[in-house]
Amino acid sequence: MRKLKNSELNRKSTPDFKKADKLPVIVVLDNIRSLNNIGSFFRTGDAFCIQGIYLCGITATPPHREIHKTALGATESVDWKYFEITVEAISHLKKTGYSVIAIEQMDNSISLLDYDFRKHPKTALVFGNEIKGVSDEILPQIDGCIEIPQFGTKHSLNVSVSAGIVLWQFLQQSRK
Secondary structure (H helix, E strand, O other), X not given: OOOXXXXXXXXXXHHHHHHOOOEEEEEEEEOOOOHHHHHHHHHHHHHOOEXXXXXXXXXXXXXXXXXXXXXXOHHHHOOEEEEOOHHHHHHXXXXXXXXXXXXXXXXXXXXXXXXXXXXXXXXXXXXXXXXXXXXXXXXXXOOEEEXXXXXXXXXXXXXXXXXXXXXXXXXXXXXX
């Protein structure tokens, strides 16, 4: 067994990525404060070939040195838009046919293990602030809520780690 060289990974060029079929999902970052987390969202979005990322509120936008540290160039491949107010991003998504799903611990959230993404051909996944979670103002606008099952003592995950878990599940269901 040996590690593959970068030249053996069959990576897409940025122009090829732009033309490629995308996973029908947009990630919405609701007031994410960490530049490293923002960069991680871009890198994960590139890995799963998502349609795009909406950066909202205090979420910083590229170009930024700290975002680029973790994005490793993914800010060039993954399409993104900035919205000053997250509710405006949600409204735009709903008008264009997206189901808007928050990733949050709520009284009526559905376990990620039980959620069927196939019922929603176009999905927007909302990830909230590292401390406060998804903004209260957008909760009346969402179509549903997913919670990642956790079994330890902390009952919280880094927000960008959560994105990787949820997007992996989305990909698995879309391939069936």
